[in-house]
Amino acid sequence: MSQHVPTVDGRFTDLAISPKMQERLAYLKFINPTPIQAKAIPIALEGKDVIGIAQTGTGKTLAFVLPMIEHIARTKKQGLIILPTRELAAQVDEVLQKLANAFGLRRTLLIGGAAMGRQIAELRSNPHVIVGTPGRMNDHIQEGRLKLHNVGVVVLDEADRMLDMGFAPQIKKILQHVPRERQTMLFSATMPGGIVSLAQAYMKLPVRVEVAQAGTVSERVNQELFIVSQDQKLQLLDKLLKEYSGTVLVFSRTKHGAKKMCRAIRNMDHSAAEIHSNLSLAQRRRALEGFKAGKYRVLVATDIASRGIDVTNIELVVNFDLPDNLDDYVHRVGRTGRAGKTGHAISFITPSQRSKIRILERMVRDSLKVSPLPELPPHRAALQNQHAADAEASFRERGRRPFRRGGYTPGRRGHSPSRQANRSGGRRQPRVHS
Numbered sequence: 001m002s003q004h005v006p007t008v009d010g011r012f013t014d015l016a017i018s019p020k021m022q023e024r025l026a027y028l029k030f031i032n033p034t035p036i037q038a039k040a041i042p043i044a045l046e047g048k049d050v051i052g053i054a055q056t057g058t059g060k061t062l063a064f065v066l067p068m069i070e071h072i073a074r075t076k077k078q079g080l081i082i083l084p085t086r087e088l089a090a091q092v093d094e095v096l097q098k099l100a101n102a103f104g105l106r107r108t109l110l111i112g113g114a115a116m117g118r119q120i121a122e123l124r125s126n127p128h129v130i131v132g133t134p135g136r137m138n139d140h141i142q143e144g145r146l147k148l149h150n151v152g153v154v155v156l157d158e159a160d161r162m163l164d165m166g167f168a169p170q171i172k173k174i175l176q177h178v179p180r181e182r183q184t185m186l187f188s189a190t191m192p193g194g195i196v197s198l199a200q201a202y203m204k205l206p207v208r209v210e211v212a213q214a215g216t217v218s219e220r221v222n223q224e225l226f227i228v229s230q231d232q233k234l235q236l237l238d239k240l241l242k243e244y245s246g247t248v249l250v251f252s253r254t255k256h257g258a259k260k261m262c263r264a265i266r267n268m269d270h271s272a273a274e275i276h277s278n279l280s281l282a283q284r285r286r287a288l289e290g291f292k293a294g295k296y297r298v299l300v301a302t303d304i305a306s307r308g309i310d311v312t313n314i315e316l317v318v319n320f321d322l323p324d325n326l327d328d329y330v331h332r333v334g335r336t337g338r339a340g341k342t343g344h345a346i347s348f349i350t351p352s353q354r355s356k357i358r359i360l361e362r363m364v365r366d367s368l369k370v371s372p373l374p375e376l377p378p379h380r381a382a383l384q385n386q387h388a389a390d391a392e393a394s395f396r397e398r399g400r401r402p403f404r405r406g407g408y409t410p411g412r413r414g415h416s417p418s419r420q421a422n423r424s425g426g427r428r429q430p431r432v433h434s
């Protein structure tokens with residue numbers, strides 16, 4: 001496991017955790033806790049409810065997984081971890097696996113798009129830890145397969161995102177089945193009003209711990225903006241992909257856009273994969289694994305799919321489109337500059353979106369640099385227009401002289417100079433360009 005993430009001076013051995021956990025952490029080479037771990041773990045070990053405000057890449061998964069395992073090992077209760085996306089759930093399950101197996105704890109991962117059979121079998125064996133997304137969890141609850149009366153610890157991870165995705169009613173339904181006597185931990189990168197209400201509804205006197213102000217972007221991320229028209233964005237991307245040499249995560253606002261962009265990037269001769277909710281879980285997994293393994297240099301993602309992307313060496317994040325929900329800017333940008341590394345985030349802003357810059361600046365509590373647009377190679381459509389304009393100009397020239405036989409000017413069908421010339425008695429009417 002990575003040791004690049006910034007840690008504090010204290011050591012895990014200073015924390016009141018079991019010898020077995022100490023052993024496991026040493027084996028995984030986790031020596032010093034990260035700031036969120038140093039703050040949240042002691043409180044969580046006391047059994048208190050915790051609200052953790054932490055940026056992505058700060059080690060927050062271990063901050064809740066560690067105390068949850070200790071709790072379960074001690075009380076023989078079950079743990080429930082609810083997350084917004086399949087990828088994120090799978091990633092938390094990976095961390096769990098590294099720790100929970102040593103304690104003889106069984107897990108199940110309840111996510112949509114994955115085979116039901118395995119989940120049903122795992123539920124039959126009464127797992128100690130249940131990780132999943134709200135929709136699939138509710139499916140299992142409805143079918144009477146998922147019983148939550150023995151749950152003693154609940155984690156709501158990426159809670160702000162779950163609210164954005166409209167999961168509040170689903171979370172409510174799930175928590176109705178969990179005993180009130182329990183420990184609840186909530187983790188979120190931002191702290192909008194909805195999270196406060198969620199905490200009031202489901203938590204008991206939670207202790208709030210925070211490692212960076214809610215909504216801030218790591219100082220290690222160099223943020224830059226370009227004002228660029230929609231039809232020049234691809235050329236700008238092309239230029240950036242040549243300028244940077246490392247892995248690049250590109251955000252598209254829509255699934256359709258992600259697909260088209262992925263194709264365009266491949267045409268620019270870069271290996272690229274796409275990740276969005278139109279793909280099956282297996283396809284999404286392949287894309288993410290391929291990106292992690294270096295098979296694809298560029299990953300094009302939509303916001304929903306991006307949450308689970310824990311890749312530590314993304315050099316550049318490109319916001320090809322601004323997110324619909326500007327809060328997502330922070331999450332997107334948090335994909336680079338992870339685990340102690342320096343990152344770059346470049347956003348494309350169309351001229352009509354200029355007013356959004358102020359909002360972004362307020363969100364990240366920093367001024368954002370607008371870079372001058374570099375000289376861009378003409379776009380295909382622009383090239384075509386140019387051709388037409390050149391043809392027009394040369395035709396106008398010729399129009400003053402007798403028309404040259406057999407002369408050819410590229411143009412739209414039906415607008416060929418000879419036809420125009422014929423219709424206008426040898427003189428071409430000026431054409432209006434839109």
Ligand code: AMP
Nearest residue numbers: 002003005032033034057058059060061
């Ligand atoms: P997370 O924010 O939970 O996604 O973690 C980000 C990265 O930090 C993951 O790659 C973890 O393996 C790594 N990490 C978490 N805790 C520690 C730690 N105490 N020491 C070193 N690396 C860590």
